[in-house]
Amino acid sequence: MSIASTPREGLLTEPRRGTNGSTNGKHRGTGRGPRRSLWPVVLGLVVLVVVMGGGAFYFLNQQAQGSNQGLAFEVAKGPIVVSVTESGTIKAAEQEILRAEVEGRTTIIHLIPEGTLVKKGDMLVELDSSSMEDEKLEDTIDVQNAEAAFIRAREDLEVAKNQALADVAQAKLDYEFAVEDLTKYKEGEYPNLLTEAESKIEIARENRTRAEEQYKGSMSLYEGDFISATELKADELALKKADLELKLSEQALELLEKWEYKRQIAQLESDVEQNRMALERAQRKASADVVQAEAELKARASELDRQQDRLERVIQQLAKAKIYAPRDGLVVYATSAQGGGFRGNQEPLQEGQEVRERQELIYLPTATQMIAEIKIHESSLEKVRLGMPVRVTVDALPGKQYRGEVTKIAPLPDANSMWMNPDLKVYNTVISITGNGEELRTGMSCRAEIIVENYDEAVYVPVQSIVRVSGQPTAFVVRADGSLDQREVEIGKDNNRMVIIRSGLEPGEKVLLAPPLGDTGTVETLRPEELTEEEKQKAEDAMDNPPVQPADLPPGMRPNGEGFEGQGGDGQGGQRGGGNAGMQQMMSNLTEEERTRLGELRQSGDTEGMMRYMQELAEKYGVEMPQMNRQGRQRPDGQGAEGGGGGGVREGGRQGRPDGDRPETAPPAGAESEQEPVE
Numbered sequence: 001m002s003i004a005s006t007p008r009e010g011l012l013t014e015p016r017r018g019t020n021g022s023t024n025g026k027h028r029g030t031g032r033g034p035r036r037s038l039w040p041v042v043l044g045l046v047v048l049v050v051v052m053g054g055g056a057f058y059f060l061n062q063q064a065q066g067s068n069q070g071l072a073f074e075v076a077k078g079p080i081v082v083s084v085t086e087s088g089t090i091k092a093a094e095q096e097i098l099r100a101e102v103e104g105r106t107t108i109i110h111l112i113p114e115g116t117l118v119k120k121g122d123m124l125v126e127l128d129s130s131s132m133e134d135e136k137l138e139d140t141i142d143v144q145n146a147e148a149a150f151i152r153a154r155e156d157l158e159v160a161k162n163q164a165l166a167d168v169a170q171a172k173l174d175y176e177f178a179v180e181d182l183t184k185y186k187e188g189e190y191p192n193l194l195t196e197a198e199s200k201i202e203i204a205r206e207n208r209t210r211a212e213e214q215y216k217g218s219m220s221l222y223e224g225d226f227i228s229a230t231e232l233k234a235d236e237l238a239l240k241k242a243d244l245e246l247k248l249s250e251q252a253l254e255l256l257e258k259w260e261y262k263r264q265i266a267q268l269e270s271d272v273e274q275n276r277m278a279l280e281r282a283q284r285k286a287s288a289d290v291v292q293a294e295a296e297l298k299a300r301a302s303e304l305d306r307q308q309d310r311l312e313r314v315i316q317q318l319a320k321a322k323i324y325a326p327r328d329g330l331v332v333y334a335t336s337a338q339g340g341g342f343r344g345n346q347e348p349l350q351e352g353q354e355v356r357e358r359q360e361l362i363y364l365p366t367a368t369q370m371i372a373e374i375k376i377h378e379s380s381l382e383k384v385r386l387g388m389p390v391r392v393t394v395d396a397l398p399g400k401q402y403r404g405e406v407t408k409i410a411p412l413p414d415a416n417s418m419w420m421n422p423d424l425k426v427y428n429t430v431i432s433i434t435g436n437g438e439e440l441r442t443g444m445s446c447r448a449e450i451i452v453e454n455y456d457e458a459v460y461v462p463v464q465s466i467v468r469v470s471g472q473p474t475a476f477v478v479r480a481d482g483s484l485d486q487r488e489v490e491i492g493k494d495n496n497r498m499v500i501i502r503s504g505l506e507p508g509e510k511v512l513l514a515p516p517l518g519d520t521g522t523v524e525t526l527r528p529e530e531l532t533e534e535e536k537q538k539a540e541d542a543m544d545n546p547p548v549q550p551a552d553l554p555p556g557m558r559p560n561g562e563g564f565e566g567q568g569g570d571g572q573g574g575q576r577g578g579g580n581a582g583m584q585q586m587m588s589n590l591t592e593e594e595r596t597r598l599g600e601l602r603q604s605g606d607t608e609g610m611m612r613y614m615q616e617l618a619e620k621y622g623v624e625m626p627q628m629n630r631q632g633r634q635r636p637d638g639q640g641a642e643g644g645g646g647g648g649v650r651e652g653g654r655q656g657r658p659d660g661d662r663p664e665t666a667p668p669a670g671a672e673s674e675q676e677p678v679e
Contacts, residue, residue, distance in 0.1 A: 047349035071461055077507035079528035080460050080500065082453040082493045084383055086429075090394065090444040092338055092365035093432065096327060100355045101320040102127050111351045114333045118325045124362055126357070132314055139311040146307040150300040151292070162292035164286025173280035175275035181270035190261055192629035197253035204246035211235070211242035280537045296645045329364035333662030336443040337363050363442060372404065374448050375414055383452045383493070384409065385542040391449045397439060404433040405538060406450060450477045451539045453493060455530050461496040465511045466491060474623035475505060476512035484512060586621045 102107065110126035118124065150531075218235040333349040347353060349361060372392050376384055384406060392402040408430035417426050431448050466473050469486065477485040489504030505511065507596070523643045590598070594617060601610040 008171070010326055015177065019312050072510040073465055073512040075459060075461055075501070075505045075509045075511060076509050078457060079456050080455050080498060081451060081495060081531065082383075082500070083456070083495045084376065084380045084450045085447060085496065086374040086380075087429070087445065087447050088372045089337065090437075090440050090446050091371055091373055091442050091506045092363065093371045094371040095332075095365040095442070096366055097334075097360055098295045098323055098326075098362040098364065100125075100127065100323075100361055101355060102129075102132075102317055102358045103357050103406055105354050106321070107354050108349075108351050109350065112331055114331055114336060114349075115386035116331045118329060118331055118364075120325055120327050121326045123322055124325055124331065127321040127323075129318050132318050132321065136311065136314045136318065139307060143304070143307040143311050146300065146304040148660075150297070150304045153297040154298040157290070157293035157297050160289040163289050167282045167442060168279070168286050171275070171279040174270070176278045178272040178275040179266070182265070183271055185264055185268055190264070193256055193260075194253070194350075195254050197249065197551055200249040201253060204242065205247040208239065209245050211239040215239045245251065254466055271309060303508040310344065318351050323361070325364065327366065330442075331364065332363040332365070332442045334360035334363055342431065352390060365442060368436050368438055370433045370440045370442075371407075372431040372433060372446050372448050374429050374431060375417065375430045376409070378413070378427065379424040381409075381427055384429070384450055385545040386669060387538060387542040387545060389451045389531075389538040389542075391451070392431060393447050393449075394440065395440075395447075396444045397444075400439075402433050402435065402437060402440075403535070404431045404448075406430075406542070407432040448656070451535060453538055453543065454531060454536050455500065456528060458492075459501040459505060459507055461495050461501060462513065463497065463499045464501055465513050475501075477505070478510040478512055586623045589621060 106127040106129075108125060109128050110123070112118065112124045215232075215235040215238070218232045219228060222229065222232040229606050243347065267655070335347070335349045355361065370391075386406050386409065388406045390404045390406060392404055394400065394402070406429060408429040412427075413425040417424050431450075461475065466475055468474065469488075472488045473491045473599055475487055475489050477487050481486055490502040492500035492502050494500065598610065598613060598617075601613055
C-alpha cells in the first residue's frame with residue numbers, strides 16, 4: 001500500500017515546472033517537465049499490480065494447499081442445548097384494540113401522539129366526517145318527506161274504510177228494496193190490480209144491463225109515443241156505451257193477466273239480481289280499496305323506517321368518526337405494534353392518512369403481562385411443542401433476559417408472509433413472558449430462543465461440517481497425515497449452530513469445515529448449566545405433547561423429527577451444486593494466468609465478473625458450478641440449497657442458518673442462504 005501511495009502523493013504535491021524551473025504552474029518552453037513527472041506514478045502502478053498479483057497467487061495457492069488441514073474442527077463432547085431461535089415483537093398479553101368503524105375509507109384529521117398516557121374518555125382519533133354531515137342533512141329532509149307521506153297514507157286508509165262501509169251499506173239497501181218490490185208486486189199490487197179489473201167488468205155488466213133495460217123501456221114508450229125519438233136515441237147511445245165499457249174492462253183484465261203481470265215480474269226479478277250483483281261489487285271494491293290503502297300505508301311506513309334507519313346510521317357513523325379512550329392506558333399505534341413499513345406492507349399511522357373500515361388503529365394495553373409474537377419456519381415446526389421454555393432477549397434492553405413458554409402455535413401459515421413471498425411458510429407463535437415486565441413496551445423487537453432439548457453429554461460438531469453425499473450425512477475427517485476420510489455419520493437434532501452426532505465420529509477427531517468459513521470460534525448460545533431445573537423439566541414434559549402439524553406443506557416436503565435432516569431438492573443438491581471436493585480439485589489445477597485473473601477480480605470486488613469467470617473455468621475443467629444469483633446466493637430451486645430450510649444440510653457447502661443472517665424469519669426450505677465465494 002505504501003508503494004501505491006508514494007507516487008500518488010508525489011503527483012499531488014510536486015509543483016509543475018517548465019523548462020525555466022518556474023513554479024507558477026504555467027508551462028513554458030517545450031513543456032516536457034510535467035510529462036517526466038508521471039513516470040513514478042506509472043512505475044508505482046506496475047509495482048502495485050505485480051505485488052497484488054503475486055499476493056493473490058500466494059493466497060490462493062496457500063489456501064488450496066492448506067484448505068484440507070487449516071479449516072478443521074475437533075469433534076467435541078459435552079453438554080449442549082438444542083433450541084430454535086426466532087425474531088419477533090413484544091406485545092401486551094391483553095389490550096384494547098381500537099378500530100376505524102366508519103364505513104368505506106376515511107381520512108385521519110386528528111391523531112393523538114403515540115406514547116401518550118391517556119385517561120378514559122380522551123379523544124384519540126378524529127376521522128373526516130364532512131361528507132357525512134351533508135348526508136345527514138339530506139337524510140333529515142328525506143325523513144320529513146317520508147313522515148308526511150306516511151300520515152297522508154294513514155288518513156287515506158281511514159277514508160277508504162269509511163267509503164267502503166258506505167258503499168256496501170247503500171248497495172245492500174238497494175238489494176233489499178229490490179227484493180221487497182218483487183214481493184210487494186206479487187203479493188200486493190198484482191192481486192189489487194186483478195180485483196180492480198174484475199170489479200170494473202162487473203160494474204160494466206151492470207151498467208149495460210141497466211142501459212139495455214132502459215133502452216127497451218124507452219123503445220116501448222117511443223112506440224106509445226110517450227117519448228120523442230131523441231130521447232130514444234139517447235138511451236140507445238147509453239146502451240152502446242155500456243157495451244163498450246164492458247168490452248174494455250174485459251180486455252184490460254186480459255191484458256193484465258197475460259202481459260203486464262209477466263213483464264212486471266221479470267223487471268222486478270231483474271232489479272233484484274242487478275242489486276245483488278251491485279252489492280257484491282261494492283263489497284269487493286270496498287275490500288280492494290281498503291287493502292290498497294293499507295298497502296300504501298305499509299309502504300310509506302317502510303319508507304319512513306328506512307329513511308329513519310339511514311339517518312340513525314349516519315348519526316352513528318358521525319359518532320364513530322371520533323374515537324375515545326375506553327380506559328386509561330398508553331397509546332400504541334397498531335402499525336408500530338404490527339411492524340409497519342415494507343415488512344408490514346402498511347404505512348406508519350399519521351394525520352392525513354386514509355384508513356379503511358375495521359382497520360386497527362390504536363392499541364391500549366390493559367395489563368402489564370407481556371407476550372412475544374414470533375414466526376416459526378415450517379422446517380422448525382416439528383421441533384417446537386406447546387409448553388416449551390423460552391429465553392427472550394430484547395434489543396432495546398441489552399443484558400436483560402426474560403423467561404417464558406410457548407402457549408400458542410397457529411395451525412395455518414401466516415397469510416401476510418405467504419402473500420409477500422409464496423415460498424415462505426411461517427407459523428405465528430405466541431410466547432407468554434413470565435413475571436412483570438414493566439420495562440417492556442409494545443412493539444419492541446426481541447429474539448426468542450425456544451429450548452427444545454437439553455443434553456448433559458453429547459458428541460457434536462458445527463452444522464457446516466456435515467454435507468450430504470448421495471443423500472447420506474457425511475463428514476470429512478482429517479487424518480494425521482493430512483489426507484481426508486469421507487465418513488458417513490448418523491446425526492441427531494441441532495440448534496442451528498451445532499449438530500449432535502449419534503454415531504460415526506469420536507471426540508478428538510478433526511472434521512473439515514467446507515467451504516471455508518473463516519473464524520470458527522465459539523458461538524454464543526445457552527449452556528446447560530444456565531438452565532434452571534424448571535426449564536429442563538418443562539422441555540422434557542413438552543416433548544410428550546403432540547406436534548403441531550402444518551396445514552399446508554410444499555409438495556414433496558415433510559416435517560422431519562430430527563429437524564436438521566430436511567429434504568433438499570432430491571438429496572443430490574450438493575452434487576449438482578458442485579461438490580466442494582470438485583471445486584478444490586479445479587482450484588489446484590488452475591494455471592498461473594487463471595489464478596492471477598481470479599485474484600484481480602476478487603481484489604476489485606467484481607463479484608458478478610468473478611462468478612462468470614468461475615463458470616468459464618468450471619466448464620473448462622468439467623466441474624459443475626453451484627447455481628447462484630447475482631448476490632452470490634444459491635438459487636431457491638433445491639439445487640445445492642439447504643436440505644430442509646432451517647438446519648438443512650446442502651452437499652458441498654455449509655448448512656444454512658435460518659436465524660443467523662436474517663432479520664426476522666427463517667428462509668423457506670431450499671431458499672437463498674449465504675455462501676462464501678469459492679476460492
